[in-house]
Amino acid sequence: MGVAVTKKPKGTASRARILDAAAALFRDKGYAAVSLRAIAAAAGLQSGSVYYHFGSKEEIVTEVLNLGIERVHDQVSTTIATLPVDADAATLIKTGIRNHLKALFAFGAYTSANVRIYGQVPTSARQGNLAVRREYEGLWDDILSRAQARGGVQGGIDLAAFRLLLIGSLNATLEWFDPQRGRVEDLAECYADILLSGVLTHGGGRQ
Amino acid sequence: MGVAVTKKPKGTASRARILDAAAALFRDKGYAAVSLRAIAAAAGLQSGSVYYHFGSKEEIVTEVLNLGIERVHDQVSTTIATLPVDADAATLIKTGIRNHLKALFAFGAYTSANVRIYGQVPTSARQGNLAVRREYEGLWDDILSRAQARGGVQGGIDLAAFRLLLIGSLNATLEWFDPQRGRVEDLAECYADILLSGVLTHGGGRQ
DNA sequence: TATTCTATCTAACGATTGTTAGTCTATTTA
């Protein structure tokens, strides 16, 4: 048996290929428009073989949805954790924005599949994604309230609304930004500037 | 022939019911998941009758997509036009935000169908929607460059990026905001405040 | 009144859907 090599059962690779193929197809065509035969073909299998790894189409999409959020969650929470405990509000929020966007485009198929098809998936799949979603929202609520506690965020801001605005605008970049044509870091810098300081001159506008 | 009464051919009402039903179903389930039989049933017809009014499912979705944008365009351009010529940057942008959101929720089925299914619709339907989309983007570019010309917007702001951030975040409200539980005007005020002035204290953060 | 048009219906077409059952082969375990 020699050294402790991690086993790689052959089926594990197929399972991953099925998920990758499903994520990309769901992102491009929506949930219902993608047949199991199309997923199987893209993964290099026959349609029947998919059922060895997953019990149903719903089971596949549920896993795709969860992976899409979990990977962003991990990237954001990991990088936030490396910040010094006394990091200021701008640093906290900027780090969150940069790493949300990084993960969005690094795991593009899963994340944009999630953003695009969540509203059109069978109820059970949506419910299977709820817990993961809420956890990620909670992560951002922590980041934002920590930023506000450090005094860097205006008192009048509705943090829940800001979180929705923030994540909504970041996720919408999936519809137009091409990471091959521009750096994600630059996009993050630009978005963070606008969201943190607004676009008006003379630092005013609020009564 | 008496007074000039606008004719109401019976089929016109059916056509409108088909579009209304299709918009609501597309918004809820996506494009491919909605069958013509479901659209017909929701409109009170048999499936074959739909083909008297539309040549194909693609033709229906193309019209739904276009109506979704045209109605927002009309609302925004009309209200912007009523502003005094020397309106300041904050007023211009705030008016645009408020009326984009108003139209979004007033024509909910069409607008959220557009936001949700645009990426998953057959190529020809997407192309049939391109011109209308570009026109609406142009309207916002006019609003923003007019605001910047009046000196109210920071010079360093990338107006195209700001437009994308803005419209992206506004459209994302369709996924969570319920106009029955809160006033759209309040939502608009909240979003405009954040987008115009940012969330940081001491008007700083930008180098 | 005779004819045409409008708007709908019914019934069916071939294609495709998610899923299942049964079979085969290669690998692992006993």
Place this chain on the structure above:
DNA sequence: TAAATAGACTAACAATCGTTAGATAGAATA
């Protein structure tokens, strides 16, 4: 070596899909 398991295949199922053809009833027109 014998038995069991993992992983894939083929073939078929009932259901549903978008679409079409033809029939039908009432309204408008001549």
